[in-house]
Amino acid sequence: MFKTLHKYASPMHFFALARALTPWLFGISLVLFGVGLVWGLFLAPADYQQGESFRIIYVHVPSAWLSMFAYLVMAGGGALSLVWKIKLGDVIARAAAPLGASFTALALVTGALWGKPMWGTWWVWDARLTSELLLLFLYLGYLALQSAIEDRRAAARAGAVLAVVGIVNIPIIHYSVVWWSTLHQPATITKMGAPTMATSMLIPLLIMAFAFQLFFLALLLVRARCEILEFEQRAQWVKTLLGASDQSRGTR
Numbered sequence: 001m002f003k004t005l006h007k008y009a010s011p012m013h014f015f016a017l018a019r020a021l022t023p024w025l026f027g028i029s030l031v032l033f034g035v036g037l038v039w040g041l042f043l044a045p046a047d048y049q050q051g052e053s054f055r056i057i058y059v060h061v062p063s064a065w066l067s068m069f070a071y072l073v074m075a076g077g078g079a080l081s082l083v084w085k086i087k088l089g090d091v092i093a094r095a096a097a098p099l100g101a102s103f104t105a106l107a108l109v110t111g112a113l114w115g116k117p118m119w120g121t122w123w124v125w126d127a128r129l130t131s132e133l134l135l136l137f138l139y140l141g142y143l144a145l146q147s148a149i150e151d152r153r154a155a156a157r158a159g160a161v162l163a164v165v166g167i168v169n170i171p172i173i174h175y176s177v178v179w180w181s182t183l184h185q186p187a188t189i190t191k192m193g194a195p196t197m198a199t200s201m202l203i204p205l206l207i208m209a210f211a212f213q214l215f216f217l218a219l220l221l222v223r224a225r226c227e228i229l230e231f232e233q234r235a236q237w238v239k240t241l242l243g244a245s246d247q248s249r250g251t252r
Contacts, residue, residue, distance in 0.1 A: 009088050011228045012237045018221035025218035032211035040204035047201075053117045058205060060110035062212035063103045067135060068170050070100030070216065074142065075167045078160030090156040091231060093163060094146060095223035099216060101139035108132060127176035131169055138166040152231070 008014050040058035047054035074096040080089025111129065112122045123129065142159050149155035172179075197205070232238045 009086055011087055011091065011232050012235070014088055014091075015225055015228050018225050022218050022221045022225075025214050025221070029211045029214035029218060032207055032214065036204050036208035036211050040201075040208060044201050044204055045198070050118065053114065056110050056114045058208045060107060060114055061205060062209040063110065064107040064132070065209060066212050066216050067100060067104035067107050067132065068173060069213070070096050070103055071135060071138070071163070071167070071170060073220070074100055074139075075163040078156075078163040081156050082160035082164070087231065090152075090160075091224050091227045092220070093142075093156075093159060094227050095220050097139055097142050097146070097159075099219055099223070101136060101143065103212075103216070104132065104136045104139060108136065127179070128173065131173045131176055134169055135166075135173060138162070138169065 008017055036058065041055055044055070046052050074093045077089040077092030077094075077096065080086040081093065082089075108129070111132075115124070116122050142162055145158045145162060146155050149158060229238060229242075
């Protein structure tokens with residue numbers, strides 16, 4: 001097992017694995033998106049309190065979950081690069097950062113659209129909303145560091161430190177509705193015991209969450225492949241790969 005993991009820590013082998021997995025991840029996620037959206041938007045019953053407006057949950061909740069998951073991926077990759085000097089760690093961190101920022105922005109926007117009819121305002125300085133906004137700033141700070149520092153190794157170290165330190169915000173986001181009195185509703189799915197959501201609403205939400213997860217992984221692999229090609233552009237295997245690709249296009 002460890003030999004296999006060590007093998008795929010190599011950019012060359014990871015690139016091949018990513019290229020093989022990407023079409024499957026995209027395909028399965030698109031099927032799940034179709035099922036989840038139709039079920040959630042048209043077949044699931046309206047909420048007895050929120051009416052039809054609750055249906056934004058099928059985009060808001062998965063994007064909010066992914067905003068935190070992507071940060072863990074980014075911080076994990078940064079830690080691999082910082083502590084164990086594994087090249088692939090920096091590749092994964094760089095690939096995850098813009099995706100995480102996008103999902104965080106989507107969570108904030110859909111949360112505002114949901115909050116307006118529920119709270120009567122687009123934004124409140126609620127503990128959950130504020131910590132989620134801080135998460136977006138952490139992503140943007142990481143991206144700014146990567147752009148501002150020309151030396152890739154120095155940029156990787158600075159970004160990794162920021163990502164690892166910022167990970168303290170993840171439990172704050174998750175437990176903010178428990179630790180403080182907030183307008184944001186408490187957990188209904190991940191709390192201890194049975195979820196306080198009807199099965200007819202819960203199943204499409206879980207399908208959408210799985211679809212978002214696979215879509216994120218597919219995008220992550222695509223971006224990681226681009227990062228690897230840039231990082232390893234002088235490696236012989238990349239030159240061979242690009243040469244074979246050019247030759248293939250020339251014969252068509």
